[in-house]
Amino acid sequence: MNFVLPNAPRPTADIPHYRPLGNECALFETAWIRQLPLLLKGPTGCGKTRFVSHMAARLGLPLSTVSCHDDLAAADLTGRYLLKGGDTVWVDGPLTRAVREGGVCYLDEIVEARKDVAVVLHPLTDDRRMLPLERTGEMLEAPSGFMLVVSYNPGYQNLLKSLKPSTRQRFVAIEFDFLPKAQEIAVVEAESGLAECQVARLVDLAVRLRALKGHDLEEGVSTRLLVYCACLIDAGMPAKEAVRAAMIEPLTDEPDVRAALLEVADSLIA
Amino acid sequence: MNFVLPNAPRPTADIPHYRPLGNECALFETAWIRQLPLLLKGPTGCGKTRFVSHMAARLGLPLSTVSCHDDLAAADLTGRYLLKGGDTVWVDGPLTRAVREGGVCYLDEIVEARKDVAVVLHPLTDDRRMLPLERTGEMLEAPSGFMLVVSYNPGYQNLLKSLKPSTRQRFVAIEFDFLPKAQEIAVVEAESGLAECQVARLVDLAVRLRALKGHDLEEGVSTRLLVYCACLIDAGMPAKEAVRAAMIEPLTDEPDVRAALLEVADSLIA
Amino acid sequence: MNFVLPNAPRPTADIPHYRPLGNECALFETAWIRQLPLLLKGPTGCGKTRFVSHMAARLGLPLSTVSCHDDLAAADLTGRYLLKGGDTVWVDGPLTRAVREGGVCYLDEIVEARKDVAVVLHPLTDDRRMLPLERTGEMLEAPSGFMLVVSYNPGYQNLLKSLKPSTRQRFVAIEFDFLPKAQEIAVVEAESGLAECQVARLVDLAVRLRALKGHDLEEGVSTRLLVYCACLIDAGMPAKEAVRAAMIEPLTDEPDVRAALLEVADSLIA
Amino acid sequence: MNFVLPNAPRPTADIPHYRPLGNECALFETAWIRQLPLLLKGPTGCGKTRFVSHMAARLGLPLSTVSCHDDLAAADLTGRYLLKGGDTVWVDGPLTRAVREGGVCYLDEIVEARKDVAVVLHPLTDDRRMLPLERTGEMLEAPSGFMLVVSYNPGYQNLLKSLKPSTRQRFVAIEFDFLPKAQEIAVVEAESGLAECQVARLVDLAVRLRALKGHDLEEGVSTRLLVYCACLIDAGMPAKEAVRAAMIEPLTDEPDVRAALLEVADSLIA
Amino acid sequence: MNFVLPNAPRPTADIPHYRPLGNECALFETAWIRQLPLLLKGPTGCGKTRFVSHMAARLGLPLSTVSCHDDLAAADLTGRYLLKGGDTVWVDGPLTRAVREGGVCYLDEIVEARKDVAVVLHPLTDDRRMLPLERTGEMLEAPSGFMLVVSYNPGYQNLLKSLKPSTRQRFVAIEFDFLPKAQEIAVVEAESGLAECQVARLVDLAVRLRALKGHDLEEGVSTRLLVYCACLIDAGMPAKEAVRAAMIEPLTDEPDVRAALLEVADSLIA
Amino acid sequence: MNFVLPNAPRPTADIPHYRPLGNECALFETAWIRQLPLLLKGPTGCGKTRFVSHMAARLGLPLSTVSCHDDLAAADLTGRYLLKGGDTVWVDGPLTRAVREGGVCYLDEIVEARKDVAVVLHPLTDDRRMLPLERTGEMLEAPSGFMLVVSYNPGYQNLLKSLKPSTRQRFVAIEFDFLPKAQEIAVVEAESGLAECQVARLVDLAVRLRALKGHDLEEGVSTRLLVYCACLIDAGMPAKEAVRAAMIEPLTDEPDVRAALLEVADSLIA
Secondary structure, three states: OOOOOOOOOOOOOOOOOOOOOOOHHHHHHHHHHOOOOEEEEOOOOOOHHHHHHHHHHHOOOOEEEEEOOOOOOHHHHHEEEEEEOOEEEEEEOHHHHHHHHOEEEEEEOHHHOOHHHHHHOHHHOOOOOEEEEOOOOEEEEOOOOEEEEEEEOHHHOOOOOOOOHHHHOOOEEEEOOOOOHHHHHHHHHHHHOOOHHHHHHHHHHHHHHHOOEOOOEOOOOOHHHHHHHHHHHHOOOOHHHHHHHHHHOOOOOOHHHHHHHHHHHHHHOO | OOOOOOOOOOOOOOOOOOOOOOOHHHHHHHHHHOOOOEEEEOOOOOOHHHHHHHHHHHOOOOEEEEEOOOOOOHHHHHEEEEEEOOEEEEEEOHHHHHHHHOEEEEEEOHHHOOHHHHHHOHHHOOOOOEEEEOOOOEEEEOOOOEEEEEEEOHHHOOOOOOOOHHHHOOOEEEEOOOOOHHHHHHHHHHHHOOOHHHHHHHHHHHHHHHOOEOOOEOOOOOHHHHHHHHHHHHOOOOHHHHHHHHHHOOOOOOHHHHHHHHHHHHHHOO | OOOOOOOOOOOOOOOOOOOOOOOHHHHHHHHHHOOOOEEEEOOOOOOHHHHHHHHHHHOOOOEEEEEOOOOOOHHHHHEEEEEEOOEEEEEEOHHHHHHHHOEEEEEEOHHHOOHHHHHHOHHHOOOOOEEEEOOOOEEEEOOOOEEEEEEEOHHHOOOOOOOOHHHHOOOEEEEOOOOOHHHHHHHHHHHHOOOHHHHHHHHHHHHHHHOOEOOOEOOOOOHHHHHHHHHHHHOOOOHHHHHHHHHHOOOOOOHHHHHHHHHHHHHHOO | OOOOOOOOOOOOOOOOOOOOOOOHHHHHHHHHHOOOOEEEEOOOOOOHHHHHHHHHHHOOOOEEEEEOOOOOOHHHHHEEEEEEOOEEEEEEOHHHHHHHHOEEEEEEOHHHOOHHHHHHOHHHOOOOOEEEEOOOOEEEEOOOOEEEEEEEOHHHOOOOOOOOHHHHOOOEEEEOOOOOHHHHHHHHHHHHOOOHHHHHHHHHHHHHHHOOEOOOEOOOOOHHHHHHHHHHHHOOOOHHHHHHHHHHOOOOOOHHHHHHHHHHHHHHOO | OOOOOOOOOOOOOOOOOOOOOOOHHHHHHHHHHOOOOEEEEOOOOOOHHHHHHHHHHHOOOOEEEEEOOOOOOHHHHHEEEEEEOOEEEEEEOHHHHHHHHOEEEEEEOHHHOOHHHHHHOHHHOOOOOEEEEOOOOEEEEOOOOEEEEEEEOHHHOOOOOOOOHHHHOOOEEEEOOOOOHHHHHHHHHHHHOOOHHHHHHHHHHHHHHHOOEOOOEOOOOOHHHHHHHHHHHHOOOOHHHHHHHHHHOOOOOOHHHHHHHHHHHHHHOO | OOOOOOOOOOOOOOOOOOOOOOOHHHHHHHHHHOOOOEEEEOOOOOOHHHHHHHHHHHOOOOEEEEEOOOOOOHHHHHEEEEEEOOEEEEEEOHHHHHHHHOEEEEEEOHHHOOHHHHHHOHHHOOOOOEEEEOOOOEEEEOOOOEEEEEEEOHHHOOOOOOOOHHHHOOOEEEEOOOOOHHHHHHHHHHHHOOOHHHHHHHHHHHHHHHOOEOOOEOOOOOHHHHHHHHHHHHOOOOHHHHHHHHHHOOOOOOHHHHHHHHHHHHHHOO
16 A cells, blocks of 8 residues: 655644644554544543644644534535525535545544434445445545544443444544643643643642542533633632632532532632 | 723613622623633523623623524524525524624523534634534634623423533533522612512512422522512502412412412511 | 503403403503513413403404414414525514514413423513514514413423423413302303303303312313303203213213213203 | 304205214204314214214215324414415415315314314314414404314323313214114115125124123224125125124234134124 | 126236135135225235235236335325426325226335324225325325225234224235245245255245244244245255255344254254 | 346456355355345444455446435435426435446445335335335336345344344345454455564454453454554554554443453553
């Protein structure tokens, strides 16, 4: 097999900031070179979407992102017939456009989509790399510059919403988790403008709150909420009020759980 | 990051009346300045909608309100293709209009909406602040003057109707509750025109009835019903009849519960 | 607040006959003056619809009635786009027409309607009194001459079909029940033309049958069935046959229950 | 109230044959004169449809019959907008046509229809006698020559499929059952051409089989199957084969039940 | 009643081969003469469809077959409005065509169809023999040369999928089962070209495998699979491989059951 | 019966590579010659799709593949009416095209499709070999060069998703499983370019992991994942990282199971 690297990597200022934790950048690049589809797994707000933006920019590839949901059907990805001037005209969906033009097509939260979506991906993720458009009778062959990336949060999977083995086994997979403490402090500082010493205390609190997951909380505080909280403090809000609004109220509606979280927060935040 | 406050606050006569209870006005304003989306939680008729109207007017921002419901789908917010002169023409939905033109877009009772709505909000509520219109292929970037506010009543949440953590963790959140007694008296007096001494007895009754919530009542008397009751009395109805019509019959259909509520009312209202 | 009574009450011959039982007429009129929405609760055939017709005529207001059902959606009330000459043209629904032109809009059996209906009513039933037409982007303000009245039968409510507190608490409410004996005799006599002495025996029987509700019967005999029965007798049918056809067969299909009801009837009707 | 009998009864040869069992003909005629809607209850194949055809012809009224089913919606009865030459044109449904032109509209197996059908009938079955066409904004008043008749089989009713009291209590009702033996023999003889003595044995067998209902059989043999069986014998089939094909195989698929029924048949049919 | 036999039976070479087992041919012909609808009951692949083809050809009648399924609705049988040149044009479904033009209309696996199909058949299967087309307002009368035949497999019926008594009791019914051994050998030999002695062993095996139905197998081997197996052997495949591919793998996916079946096969097939 | 072999087999370079394991090639060819439909059963990624591509090319037949899914309906296979210039124009689906033009039509994962698909296949898979197009009124006869092949994974079948016996018994069936070790090594080496000795260790690992199926894993590692893993190593990734990304993360989200699999991998891969 011969592979062509279409664009030399361009680590310029236009590339969204991303600090690699492990081998994820090398793995993405190798998967892209060998034309293998990629699956990203991990909790809410841990940086999966940011990682894809970073890698697409770094490889000089156009990026098309689709947020999947309960009602997203195959036709939303492949295309539909629309009425124009009395005729039905075919209009490509985002997946079809990406297959025609190359680049990364990123399907976020793939398990949320309707079942027909996963199966539409099958011929695109085996050695055929074909996208059949049954409605138009076309059979598109993906160019070497096309890459499919999907993601989901394993914590939400259930009997109704999960990837079938026949779909999962078509992807190389990477597991994501929250950032290590030092890196998370750096990210929150950079995004919010708040001083490092203040951010450090917020990250300490986040680590404490994440340890409660499974007991009282459905999911731990995301890095995104940490950034929100730091933004509020940076804009002049008292730290306690910011913590409550950005790190506690978004996590729970249960009075008992909230009280427990507030107690943890009070012990750490002056 | 640099922020611009587009309009200086204008506390003029056009701004809907709202008496802050805590830091909610400062929090709203800070969230707006730092471009953070906001989540309001609280019971029926406690003033969430009024609060949003007040803040939007105070900040000089246009306000677009959407009451969410079981059948509200993403397309109702983003837009649809409609037939015009034989062609299909795209018509923006209220969320798309707000993203294009700036201002506050308020989605009331967000948990009632169909699941695809929550996920459509995702790219709009992370650092991208983008609204992808999959049907038209557009990718709108929210201007700095756009703010998303959503609300829901935690008392109604259940397994089928709740916000996923991946959605909740995209918002700074404020918890609302009923007004303290003195403030509620002032509000009811202002809205109904009834004399303070008469209103005070109605508020006393409301506090008593709210204490029954969870036992016999699904939810306590709202401030809105107190205003209705005061309006009826102000228009000349006997207080007992007004209380029954506006504060008891709307709460329950159970004969036993109604009898108990009437007994409480009789002991307080002459 | 200033209120204008647009038409002086006109108790002329055109007004549908209605005998008030309590303060319901005063309550309706006060609610109309103070622009409060009204909720009527009560069993089948007790006169709720007649009461609304009476009050609308008495206040000189146009009346628009919508019978709600399982498939009645918000768009059936607000309006739809229809194809005309190749274009899509907006056509107002009955609620939108009533908001534009004023008058009483009466939604009968509101709990039967789809969930989105109740929520569409929210902005119309708080201090905004607005009807947002999301599809057209219009925001209609209800004129002072518009009044919303809804009704339902508490006996039918269940977990799937009930008014949420957030909807109920937007209405002043009146509870209806069957007429007292003397009044019911007068109504049946007037409607059927049958002599009072004969009607009296039918009403006696109805009272007896209503007492069986909950044990063997889902609901008691309505005044409407009494009128039917009196009509059949007035047209020459034997009383026993008329009672069976109009007061017993419509109530039950159970042979045992029917036999018990017939026995009660035989003891009262010669 | 004044009533006009539009056509004198015409007992001519064109009137479908029907032998009254009780007061059902008088009751139908009185209901028609007094403009009361009629409900027919009874098992499969006992003659309800024939009775309506007979009465409509006898009173000189046009008859419009609609077989209701799971997917029959209100719009199937009232009408729809259809595309004609690019425009949407309203086309009346059978109920609307009957209301416009007068005559009997017969809705067979009403409980099978979707819930919105029953509620559409409400304004047509109280003193208003109106058919509101919400989609066109029309409000049709039923002429004195319009009569609504509905039927259902109480044996099929269940929790999901039943008439609500608020619908039932809008009708005068008649209970039907299988014909008495002598009358059933006469009907089967007339319909099949088979000799009375042979028919008599078939009716004897039917009575025996009907007694098994509830134990092994969901429903007893209908008069219609008796006619089928007599037709087969009259056409030359051996009686035993005709009984099996027309009176036993249509009743059950259970081998044990079939064997039991065949045993009963063998003891009666040579 | 007078009946006309439109075509004399034509037992020519064009008639699909069918060997009657009992009185089914006479019963079909009599039902056709007396205009009675027919119901065929029996397991998969026992020859019901072939029987109908045979009888239709023998009676010189056109045959229209519809395979029913979960989504087959009444409109698929009666017809639909389609857009042609901007107008909606009515297009007859297969049932309507058969009613207009005469001949046999065969609805295979009727219980699979949606509920509205069964009820559409009602007016066509009583003495009216009418097909009402509600959408067009037409009322078609079936000509004497029209016959309705339906079939289903009693082994599949369940609570959700079954014929209501009100539908079943409209048909004369025939029960089918697998062919007796000698006849089945003759059929398989004729269809496959394989020598009788080889076929006999396959039929012996089929009888053995059918005896396992209910224990390990959902249904016994059909005659069709026997023909497939004989075809494979006739084309040169080893008998054991043909038996596995055509008589065992299609029956089960359970390793244990397959092993047991293979053991039975090995003991009978060299 | 006379059969014509339309194209002599062409084992040229254009034929996708496939190493037969048993008699599957002979069985496919015999089924094709005798015009019997074929059912392929087996786990994810074991080569069913590749086998069909191979046989179609070898027999010189066009191949049309349809990936079935939850929302694939009969009309997606047979065709639909589309609007063109204001008219509705019929457009053939892939099954109809294959029936008109001959060749292999392969329906992958048939149990995923909607129920109406299986039943549409019935007349095409018995001796009639007809495809009725109910919407157009056409009845297509399959040419001798048409062959239907379907597949499914027995491991996924459940009560809701399974082939009915009446459908299964219309196919000759072949059971597939993973390749024997030597063959799998050869395939992975050929597809990835990685040296045989390295591939051999990966296949050893796959055999070990497949033995865990049913205990901790829903399904074993597919040959496809082995190829992915070998590709990553061939592109320079460390073997351990490649194994984790391509052979472990795609199999499970459970931390415990992943740890166990990693331990197995560590013991085999340096």
